[in-house]
Amino acid sequence: MVDVIKSNIPEGELSKKWTNYKSSANLVNPSNRRNLDIIVVGSGLAGASAAASLGEMGYNVKCFCFQDSPRRAHSIAAQGGINAAKNYQNDGDSVGRLFYDTIKGGDYRSREANVYRLAEVSVNIIDQCVAQGVPFAREYGGLLDNRSFGGVQVQRTFYAKGQTGQQLLLGAYQALSRQISKGSVKMYNRHEMMDIVILDGKARGIVARNLLTGEISRHSSHAVILASGGYGNVFYLSTNAMGSNCSATWKAHKRGALFGNPCFVQIHPTCIPVSGEYQSKLTLMSESLRNDGRIWVPKKLEDAKRISLGEISPSDIIEENRDYYLERRYPSFGNLTPRDVASRAAKERCDAGFGVNLSGQAVFLDFKDSIKRYGKEVIESRYGNLFQMYEKITADNPYKIPMKIYPAIHYTMGGLWVDYDLQTNISGLFAAGEANFSDHGANRLGASALMQGLADGYFVLPYTVSNYLANDIQTGKISVESKEFSETEIKVKDRINYFLKNNGSKSVDYFHRKLGKIIWENCGMSRNKEDLNSAIEQLKTIKDDFWRNVKVTGRNNHLNQELEKAGRVADFIELGSLMCHDALNRNESCGGHFREEYQTEDGEALRNDETFSYVSAWKYNDENLSPKLFKENLIFKNIELKQRSYK
Amino acid sequence: MNLKLKVWRQESSKHKGKIVEYKVHDISPDMSFLEMMDQLNQSLIEKGQDPVAFDHDCREGICGSCSMYINGQPHGPENMITTCQLHMRSFNDGETVYIEPWRASTFPIIKDLVVDRSAFDKIIQAGGYISVNTSGNSQDANAIPIPKENADSAFDAATCIGCGACVATCKNSSAMLFTAAKISHLSNLPQGQVESSSRVISMVNKMDELGFGNCTNTGDCAVQCPKGISLDNIAKMNREYLKASLKSEK
Ligand SMILES: Cc1cc2nc3c(=O)[nH]c(=O)nc-3n(C[C@H](O)[C@H](O)[C@H](O)COP(=O)(O)OP(=O)(O)OC[C@H]3O[C@@H](n4cnc5c(N)ncnc54)[C@H](O)[C@@H]3O)c2cc1C
Numbered sequence: 070m071v072d073v074i075k076s077n078i079p080e081g082e083l084s085k086k087w088t089n090y091k092s093s094a095n096l097v098n099p100s101n102r103r104n105l106d107i108i109v110v111g112s113g114l115a116g117a118s119a120a121a122s123l124g125e126m127g128y129n130v131k132c133f134c135f136q137d138s139p140r141r142a143h144s145i146a147a148q149g150g151i152n153a154a155k156n157y158q159n160d161g162d163s164v165g166r167l168f169y170d171t172i173k174g175g176d177y178r179s180r181e182a183n184v185y186r187l188a189e190v191s192v193n194i195i196d197q198c199v200a201q202g203v204p205f206a207r208e209y210g211g212l213l214d215n216r217s218f219g220g221v222q223v224q225r226t227f228y229a230k231g232q233t234g235q236q237l238l239l240g241a242y243q244a245l246s247r248q249i250s251k252g253s254v255k256m257y258n259r260h261e262m263m264d265i266v267i268l269d270g271k272a273r274g275i276v277a278r279n280l281l282t283g284e285i286s287r288h289s290s291h292a293v294i295l296a297s298g299g300y301g302n303v304f305y306l307s308t309n310a311m312g313s314n315c316s317a318t319w320k321a322h323k324r325g326a327l328f329g330n331p332c333f334v335q336i337h338p339t340c341i342p343v344s345g346e347y348q349s350k351l352t353l354m355s356e357s358l359r360n361d362g363r364i365w366v367p368k369k370l371e372d373a374k375r376i377s378l379g380e381i382s383p384s385d386i387i388e389e390n391r392d393y394y395l396e397r398r399y400p401s402f403g404n405l406t407p408r409d410v411a412s413r414a415a416k417e418r419c420d421a422g423f424g425v426n427l428s429g430q431a432v433f434l435d436f437k438d439s440i441k442r443y444g445k446e447v448i449e450s451r452y453g454n455l456f457q458m459y460e461k462i463t464a465d466n467p468y469k470i471p472m473k474i475y476p477a478i479h480y481t482m483g484g485l486w487v488d489y490d491l492q493t494n495i496s497g498l499f500a501a502g503e504a505n506f507s508d509h510g511a512n513r514l515g516a517s518a519l520m521q522g523l524a525d526g527y528f529v530l531p532y533t534v535s536n537y538l539a540n541d542i543q544t545g546k547i548s549v550e551s552k553e554f555s556e557t558e559i560k561v562k563d564r565i566n567y568f569l570k571n572n573g574s575k576s577v578d579y580f581h582r583k584l585g586k587i588i589w590e591n592c593g594m595s596r597n598k599e600d601l602n603s604a605i606e607q608l609k610t611i612k613d614d615f616w617r618n619v620k621v622t623g624r625n626n627h628l629n630q631e632l633e634k635a636g637r638v639a640d641f642i643e644l645g646s647l648m649c650h651d652a653l654n655r656n657e658s659c660g661g662h663f664r665e666e667y668q669t670e671d672g673e674a675l676r677n678d679e680t681f682s683y684v685s686a687w688k689y690n691d692e693n694l695s696p697k698l699f700k701e702n703l704i705f706k707n708i709e710l711k712q713r714s715y716k
Numbered sequence: 717m718n719l720k721l722k723v724w725r726q727e728s729s730k731h732k733g734k735i736v737e738y739k740v741h742d743i744s745p746d747m748s749f750l751e752m753m754d755q756l757n758q759s760l761i762e763k764g765q766d767p768v769a770f771d772h773d774c775r776e777g778i779c780g781s782c783s784m785y786i787n788g789q790p791h792g793p794e795n796m797i798t799t800c801q802l803h804m805r806s807f808n809d810g811e812t813v814y815i816e817p818w819r820a821s822t823f824p825i826i827k828d829l830v831v832d833r834s835a836f837d838k839i840i841q842a843g844g845y846i847s848v849n850t851s852g853n854s855q856d857a858n859a860i861p862i863p864k865e866n867a868d869s870a871f872d873a874a875t876c877i878g879c880g881a882c883v884a885t886c887k888n889s890s891a892m893l894f895t896a897a898k899i900s901h902l903s904n905l906p907q908g909q910v911e912s913s914s915r916v917i918s919m920v921n922k923m924d925e926l927g928f929g930n931c932t933n934t935g936d937c938a939v940q941c942p943k944g945i946s947l948d949n950i951a952k953m954n955r956e957y958l959k960a961s962l963k964s965e966k
């Protein structure tokens with residue numbers, strides 16, 4: 070028997086739920102707000118927007134990030150754009166359509182009410198950002214420009230060249246800086262949250278480490294918001310920043326917070342292929358490139374061989390010998406099929422031997438036709454910085470030779486389970502942005518993560534956190550001298566001392582690479598029961614080996630980057646195992662989760678709505694026991710479940 | 717290829733630093749500079765030595781974390797890129813490579829190649845924003861059309877990544893280019909013009925107060941800037957500053 074959990078979705082018609090919620094939610098009187106403390110972990114789009122908004126409302130906010138400045142959070146790297154149902158292009162877009170596209174894109178594994186709210190507030194985000202001075206791309210008439218992204222047939226993506234994340238984050242960072250200067254937000258740069266403190270069943274603070282001095286400090290609050298990003302780095306090689314990690318959410322999980330859909334991760338089809346063993350991270354080439362680039366491999370095996378060996382160049386392959394396999398398999402969406410579909414199609418061609426580099430793991434993304442149609446200037450104005458970035462990394466000029474690309478892990482749909490209020494099952498503990506299991510179901514559409522991060526921080530949490538804090542106005546300042554705080558601090562210190570004294574023989578990176586390889590091969594683009602079981606066993610061995618043999622040099626009381634990494638990798642190993650358990654439990658293929666046992670005759674994902682229309686929410690069990698599954702049943706009242714087709 | 721590295725090692729701001737020599741072998745030209753540093757660090761860890769500390773995160777030229785002085789140039793020999801985007805194909809077998817931290821009194825050294833750039837956050841906090849509330853009750857995004865030209869120049873200025881190369885390369889350790897980029901980003905937009913006078917005065921004053929030097933028009937900052945932030949921004953800032961000072965005297 071598994072327990073069923075509730076998501077606290079407000080009553081009423083889908084389109085009225087959020088309005089009703091807002092008009093009936095509890096409020097906190099402005100004079101009481103300054104007596105209430107809120108901790109925000111993270112300064113990416115979700116964290117910075119939440120901290121700035123709550124600070125502006127008059128709460129006492131403390132915001133933490135591990136970088137030297139909040140402006141460097143991983144959100145800065147987002148390239149392509151942000152969605153909003155503005156319908157400025159008059160191409161039939163609406164809140165309803167964005168809602169529908171998101172549910173369908175997520176392969177019917179997300180919660181209707183949350184997704185509808187996301188689509189609804191998307192329009193406010195653009196207004197807000199323009200008011201803040203975010204320099205979105207504009208048309209000659211001075212109005213905002215849009216492009217289209219995978220999985221949709223309208224143009225609703227707002228962008229700032231290939232640097233949309235940077236511009237949005239700087240907007241949020243500036244709003245945050247304004248609150249810092251007013252004293253309503255206190256910023257803790259180069260601080261890492263090490264654990265969360267639970268008092269009487271409520272999240273009441275955190276224990277943090279100053280990364281420069283090693284000092285461990287206690288911080289109490291009436292509510293804690295985790296906006297600490299995704300866990301893509303469990304794969305070692307990913308498009309995430311080097312420091313992106315799961316430790317904050319994993320610590321919350323170990324303290325009782327449910328982890329939702331951990332096996333739902335997104336493999337992005339257009340990344341620069343791996344070039345060697347030394348590789349430390351992978352670089353994304355924005356999905357927006359698929360608007361104008363065509364993806365192909367040679368039709369003939371011997372052509373693919375000769376290209377890989379450098380004997381012939383791609384331009385030697387005449388049109389009829391090219392296989393534009395996305396256009397062939399999915400004529401109505403062509404190169405703009407959603408990410409999961411496009412990634413698997415690339416893997417299928419490469420597994421069949423048509424890969425175009427030495428490792429056999431690359432396909433072409435070709436701009437020849439668009440350059441011919443629009444001219445080089447137009448293509449340069451659209452993607453100039455991406456082409457430049459590609460050339461710097463590979464030394465190839467994409468205006469002349471097609472880009473080589475291959476799928477890589479990019480985003481994690483899974484994360485802390487949250488209800489309609491973005492509250493976890495622990496009272497007072499909220500999760501926002503990529504850190505929660507979010508609105509994207511089993512697959513996220515391009516340009517929707519930025520939208521979700523800002524929606525959570527600017528527009529949702531200010532209401533839902535206030536609603537929660539309304540019951541706390543009498544509580545008063547929370548002491549950090551309690552037993553719970555001391556115990557948490559001791560635990561944190563013990564772990565640090567363990568690492569420094571261990572004196573093992575293998576570096577942290579050694580384990581991280583090994584972990585990444587196991588997860589990529591067994592819980593990556595395609596999965597099966599046997600591999601997943603074997604991965605769970607292998608991870609036990611790695612975990613054991615890690616704790617016995619990891620070597621961390623240096624001391625605690627100064628900047629020690631190896632120590633930081635050790636703590637993060639320890640948590641990734643445990644999370645990796647949970648991902649495999651989740652993938653094993655879900656006997657169906659949906660979105661980014663492809664189980665080889667469940668596919669149609671022509672190799673498309675085979676969903677099972679009868680049995681698996683639920684969110685898997687896992688509860689941490691003792692070290693050596695398997696996690697316990699809870700289910701949130703997904704009820705679709707406004708959308709008809711269909712087999713997803715992009716043909 | 718094989719290289720000789722001369723790396724600045726310094727335990728903390730309180731300790732004295734020095735150049736230490738290391739050798740690295742079998743470096744592939746396709747490796748990034750930071751991957752070469754990773755390889756050096758792995759070999760140091762194997763020997764039980766403390767690895768070289770350096771700031772980095774995105775490794776794709778956008779977060780502004782990485783900050784190394786390579787062979788006497790911030791972000792190394794190539795133009796318009798950050799350290800993390802530099803690849804080993806820019807070096808030759810047998811070469812000696814000098815690797816040092818940013819040098820500026822306003823960016824104190826924390827450890828090895830890591831410096832404290834929090835002064836940049838303080839400059840932004842002094843007014844590098846538009847004072848609107850985040851409530852979402854703003855007018856429709858298309859209510860005020862903005863000429864594409866202005867939007868584009870605002871964007872160009874806004875692409876500054878806050879790396880600090882401009883300060884590090886300047887003989888006066890001036891933060892003019894960084895500050896001017898923000899001022900010009902915001903004042904190119906109608907939304908930002910309302911506060912432009914108070915903004916320029918308070919940001920420039922903050923910059924002086926933090927101890928950044930004066931600008932003597934050498935222009936090295938723009939040459940070394942990995943994002944191509946142009947000197948025009950400084951000229952624009954100076955004009956705005958003058959205008960604002962005259963206004964406040966009235
Ligand atoms: C290369 C790339 C391109 C992308 N492009 C797009 C795009 O075009 N459109 C789109 O919609 N999405 C895109 N995405 C996805 C999107 O960028 C992310 O999902 C989103 O920015 C996540 O924001 P966040 O605020 O949740 O977390 P992040 O921006 O990852 O921020 C996490 C924050 O948490 C802090 N933190 C983490 N752990 C701790 C801890 N233990 N203690 C203290 N602080 C901690 C970090 O310091 C940081 O401030 C892209 C992602 C990548 C990798």
Ligand code: SF4
Nearest residue numbers: 876877879880882941
């Ligand atoms: S102006 Fe250029 S060099 Fe200076 S901080 Fe900005 S990006 Fe770096």
Ligand code: FES
Nearest residue numbers: 773775780782800
């Ligand atoms: S590491 Fe982000 S710019 Fe170099």
